[in-house]
């Protein structure tokens with residue numbers, strides 16, 4: 001948004017510019033945007049600036065079209081289907097959010113820092129966005145391991161070569177150990193469980209895409225949701241009522257499960273995450289965000305612990 005704001009002020013909602021070194025026409029006209037998104041099959045070819053493809057890799061979803069796009073998208077959707085969210089991902093998200101939101105009592109908490117900040121000092125990562133850590137846990141069970149310490153700074157420096165080599169080593173180690181891990185990478189590598197047979201290069205690009213597409217969107221939306229709740233106390237009250245009702249039926253240490261998540265009707269509707277198709281927050285057409293349900297599950301879990309643990 002920072003790139004387009006000056007243009008918006010001077011030229012209105014449709015103008016020529018440059019983004020990430022690429023000549024670009026910026027459109028903030030919802031009708032035109034919807035037309036472009038739903039007409040991919042009619043000669044409009046989606047594309048991203050070369051600098052993004054250099055980071056995400058040539059097999060990533062954004063770089064491929066037609067049947068290759070369908071296949072990679074199918075492989076991704078199989079990792080984040082409602083069943084996977086219910087059985088595999090939600091428990092990990094719950095565990096992560098619960099521990100991320102502890103010890104905030106009697107302290108001044110910088111929400112922007114807790115949800116969204118990246119900090120690099122002397123090549124060492126000092127702050128990591130919440131959703132990035134959460135994704136690492138879901139993808140490869142990585143938490144505070146040494147791999148996370150190596151991996152994250154390279155990711156934020158956008159050092160693709162090093163990230164690829166770290167992921168390649170991880171895949172080789174897992175293959176050698178023959179143990180099946182219950183995370184996204186484990187599922188992709190398990191030829192019996194997954195009907196998508198990806199090469200190592202495709203797996204690596206898919207993982208980088210999930211990390212890259214998931215962390216900033218989820219972190220920023222969580223931060224904006226907290227700001228919105230601060231500015232709208234009545235909405236906060238209603239939201240808290242919904243989450244307290246869910247918590248009251250459980251012991252404090254019980255995780256939230258898929259039924260609880262589905263019961264968060266006000267949370268999902270009020271943040272308009274599910275209703276914002278009209279605003280294209282998740283895009284549209286064949287490129288509509290495949291991570292929508294996962295993103296909503298992460299933000300809803302974050303808000304659950306945020307409003308039930310703190311006033």
Ligand code: HEM
Nearest residue numbers: 061062210213214217218221281282283287289290291295
């Ligand atoms: C609140 C959270 C999120 C928002 C607002 C959001 C928004 C979007 C939007 C607007 C697009 C369309 C881009 C385009 O038309 O080119 C998109 C695509 C995409 N999103 Fe999300 N996203 C979110 C969460 C996630 C998560 C958690 C993942 C991780 C799996 C993810 C993965 C993707 C991928 C892979 C694409 C490209 C799809 C394709 O080209 O077929 N997103 N997202």
